[in-house]
Amino acid sequence: KKRIVSGVQPTGSVHLGNYLGAIKNWIALQNTYETLFFIVDLHAITLPYDTKELSKATRDTAAIYLACGIDASKASVFVQSHVHAHVELMWLLSSATPIGWLNRMIQFKEKSRKAGDENVGVALLTYPVLMASDILLYQSDFVPVGEDQKQHLELTRELAERVNYLYGGRKWKKLGGRGGAIFKVPEPLIPPAGARVMSLTDGLSKMSKSAPSDQSRINLLDPKDVIANKIKRCKTDSFPALEFDNPERPECNNLLSVYQLVSGKTKEDVAKECQGLNWGSFKPLLTDALIEHLHPIQVRYEEIHSDSAYLDSVLEEGARKASEIADATLKNVYQAMGFLRR
Ligand code: ATP
Ligand code: MG
Numbered sequence: 001k002k003r004i005v006s007g008v009q010p011t012g013s014v015h016l017g018n019y020l021g022a023i024k025n026w027i028a029l030q031n032t033y034e035t036l037f038f039i040v041d042l043h044a045i046t047l048p049y050d051t052k053e054l055s056k057a058t059r060d061t062a063a064i065y066l067a068c069g070i071d072a073s074k075a076s077v078f079v080q081s082h083v084h085a086h087v088e089l090m091w092l093l094s095s096a097t098p099i100g101w102l103n104r105m106i107q108f109k110e111k112s113r114k115a116g117d118e119n120v121g122v123a124l125l126t127y128p129v130l131m132a133s134d135i136l137l138y139q140s141d142f143v144p145v146g147e148d149q150k151q152h153l154e155l156t157r158e159l160a161e162r163v164n165y166l167y168g169g170r171k172w173k174k175l176g177g178r179g180g181a182i183f184k185v186p187e188p189l190i191p192p193a194g195a196r197v198m199s200l201t202d203g204l205s206k207m208s209k210s211a212p213s214d215q216s217r218i219n220l221l222d223p224k225d226v227i228a229n230k231i232k233r234c235k236t237d238s239f240p241a242l243e244f245d246n247p248e249r250p251e252c253n254n255l256l257s258v259y260q261l262v263s264g265k266t267k268e269d270v271a272k273e274c275q276g277l278n279w280g281s282f283k284p285l286l287t288d289a290l291i292e293h294l295h296p297i298q299v300r301y302e303e304i305h306s307d308s309a310y311l312d313s314v315l316e317e318g319a320r321k322a323s324e325i326a327d328a329t330l331k332n333v334y335q336a337m338g339f340l341r342r
């Protein structure tokens with residue numbers, strides 16, 4: 001079976017962008033592929049954070065995965081820091097990563113600009129190396145992510161090729177060239193719609209957990225009245241009627257796309273349904289569709305979240321299965337890089 005890995009950071013609440021861009025797409029994949037979905041807590045400390053919140057947010061995110069439909073009997077669900085190999089491989093990989101590659105990363109530039117120099121730790125720069133380690137440890141074939149992670153995935157691929165070239169050398173060639181004796185080179189899986197859900201207050205920036213205003217996003221656990229209020233107040237425009245794909249109307253395109261995805265309708269149907277509507281008549285439709293889609297997730301979340309023994313057992317078993325694969329890869333890398341082994 002081909003293998004798939006992906007994760008979400010436990011930094012604040014999981015929002016519609018994480019759901020439509022990532023988690024929702026994992027559900028279908030778990031039936032066809034061997035899947036590992038983790039909560040990337042080590043990535044969550046790359047910007048200043050609250051130590052009292054981290055473990056709670058990690059649990060909450062795990063419960064959200066399951067509430068959204070991740071089936072723990074099919075997928076391995078675990079916490080990144082529970083599998084030690086992630087950090088260990090990261091160090092080995094960082095020795096093969098040119099600093100120039102990291103300096104080019106858009107996420108680093110954007111997040112460091114917003115945080116201000118004094119708040120930027122080295123880990124924000126080396127974040128993509130940890131992400132590469134998350135993926136390469138499992139010899140993953142595909143990585144389902146939103147559009148914003150495309151550049152990091154490209155770096156992961158280049159790094160895999162570089163390590164295969166530097167250290168996989170002879171063994172790799174004997175095995176018949178490309179294919180990587182050390183790492184498999186993974187492919188991104190970016191969804192055709194939902195890959196970039198935009199902020200409710202600015203159609204040109206992506207919806208984000210770390211954006212300061214909660215008004216800018218719909219969180220999966222927002223109660224009905226909060227959802228209604230956020231949609232009522234979200235940014236729109238003063239063009240007549242509603243349409244997809246008008247570059248001058250990023251908010252309009254975003255809200256129609258969200259409506260399309262949560263209602264399960266096709267783009268054509270939504271375009272037809274909405275071409276005669278104005279904002280006043282569209283917003284209630286969108287609000288209802290969102291509430292209807294998120295309600296069952298919220299009900300399941302409450303059930304799962306209150307059963308902490310169950311949640312613990314899922315994370316325990318997930319970490320055990322993940323460690324088996326990860327440790328085997330790590331051992332290989334140490335060997336290929338010439339370390340004296342115990
Ligand atoms: P942060 O602001 O802390 O980076 P985030 O909202 O970007 O948080 P991540 O945990 O970094 O969330 O990303 C988890 C997954 O969600 C990734 O696959 C990412 O590509 C996807 N994702 C994040 N934001 C969006 C978005 N606005 N639209 C679609 N996918 C998204
Ligand atoms: Mg992010």
